Amino acid sequence: MNIKIEKTPLKQGQVRIISSKSDGHRSLIAAALAEEESVLFVDGWSEDMEATARCLQSLGAEIEREPSGIYVMPIGCPLPCPVDRIGQANGQGIGQADGQLCxxxxxxSGSTLRFLLPIxxxxxxxxxxxxxGRLPERPIGVLLDEMARHGCKADGDHLPVTLEGKLTAGVYTLPGNVSSQFITGLLFALPLLEGESEIRLTTKIESKGYIDMTLKTLKTFGITVTEAESGWSIPGGQKYHGPRMRxxxxxxxxxxFWLVAGAIGGSIGCQGLDMESPQGDRAIAALLEEFGAETKVALNQITATHKEMKGIRIDASQIPDLVPILCVAAAAAEGKTEIYNAGRLRMKESDRLAVMAECMQKxxxxxxxxxxxxIITGGCNPPEGEIVIDSHNDHRIVMAMAIAAVSLGVELTILGAEAVNKSYPSFFIELAKLGGVTNVL
Incomplete structure (x- = not known):
């Protein structure tokens, strides 16, 4: 889908924010590993979450989405399965018989892959x-090498790979600056093993907020993990026991995306957020304040309001997913903004540093x-004629450039705009509610 976005500015208003994809992944996995069936409530469903649900079904869980919630019957659960609720989603079966290849x-979804490999x-x-897409290009060799040292071997270091064997407890050593998703996968998996395990990091951890989300989910499901000097200690033989509803x-x-739009051109509020969330991207509020915009919090809503902004320096090591929309904020700020420690963005759904540089220059x-x-210098002088942006099938590029169009006053066409389905299928619906004018070409 190609979509043309007019330069019509957004109106003041509020957006009800959908559920966190990151929290949704973790909730589904923990529920599938639990001893009892449970119901999850997720506002919004994306392609990435569908991938996690589909893979958990292949492993033996039974998952059904209904208007009243997402019903999860865990992997290997001996309880009877109510046929009117469970196991009919997407026509999937209940997974493989023991020993068979699934x-x-x-x-x-990088999260799906990296979380479920150790599990x-x-x-x-x-x-x-x-x-x-780009998933077969994204690195998993570091994780697979460590798994191979603990009894579980793969026939390659990029997708597609076949995994066989069974993990054993022990010391797992990983760099902290490659992918927090490797660590999350091990944190989910190691409590299931017999014997105590330890995760040791050889470098400073990046994207720590995502690890904190994982630890919060594990605690909710009764799993004990102890922080150590250079990582975590995980007792074995544990069982997941979670709330029946989450x-x-x-x-x-x-x-x-909406907060930056409000900071650049008016006042936009976002409802349904936890102001004490461990999500690292909660840092957007503090960053907008540092730029010079105004943010106000009331209960579970935060509102960003336009004020004159000035360029700042931003360390992206803990907030890589914010970089595309921070580039748009920087274009509206006087002076230069430098976003550094961002090299990992080159191995996301696209090379986000190169693609955002290309898009902003256009x-x-x-x-x-x-x-x-x-490094972005504030100011936007769009050229004459039609501007066409290639999304490179990256959902965050699509959303960032859509906000750039309406906030910076640039009419442009985005190729491959359907990429938003990966994380935020209702994005363009919300844009229209706020006055954004779009035309599907």
Missing amino acids: TLDCGE AGALGKHCRFEGK YAEGDWSNAA IGVEVEERPDSI
Whole structure:
């Protein structure tokens, strides 16, 4: 889908933020590993969450989405399965028989792949992991090497890979600056093993907020993890026992797009957010304040209001998903903004540093791209004629450039705008509610 976005500014208003995709992944996985069936309440459903549900079904869980909630019958649960509620989702069966090969189609979801690799190993499942888009290019070798040292081997270091064997307890050593998703996968898996395990980090951890989300979910489901000097200690032989009902929290990553729009051109409020959430992208509020915008909090709503903004320096090591929309904020700020420690963005759904540099230059923003950073000089002077942006099938590029169009006053066409379905299928609906004018081409 290609979509043309007019430069009509957004109106003041509020957006009800959908549930966090990151929290949704974690809730689904913990519920599928639990001893009892449960119901999850997730406001909004994306392709990435569908991938996680589909793979959990292949591992043996039964999941059904209904208007009243998402019903999860755990993997290997001996309880009877109510046929009117469970197990009919997407025509999936209940997973493989022991010893048989099952296929886990991760779609384009890096979280699904990296979380479930160690879990499949802990369960002793013989699995073939597949994916599409850029997912086969994204690195998993570091995790697979460490799993191989603990009894679980793969036949390659990129998708597709076939996994066999069963993980054993012990010391797992990983760099902290490659992917927090590796650590999350192990934190979910290691409590299931017999014997105590430890995760040791050899470098400073990045994207720590995502680890904190995982630890919060584990605690909710009765799993004990103890923080150690260089990582975590995880007792073995644990069982997941969660609440029979759980609500996923609102998504700060998606809220950031609307808050930046409010900070640039008016006043927009985001409802349904936990102001004490461990989500690292909650930092957007403090960053907008640092830019010079105004933010106000009332109960579970935060509102960003326009004031003159000035360029700042931003360390992206803990907030990589915010970088595309922070580039848009920087274009509206006087002076230069440097976003550094951002090299990992080159291995996301797209090379986000290169793509954002390309996109911002196309709309008349001065940009300097470096190996690990991007420097943006405030001001936008769009060229004459039609402006066409290639999304590179990246949901965050689509949303960032849509906000750039309406906030910076640039008419542009985005190719591959359907990429928003990966995380925020209702994005363009919300944009229209706030006065955004779009036309599907």
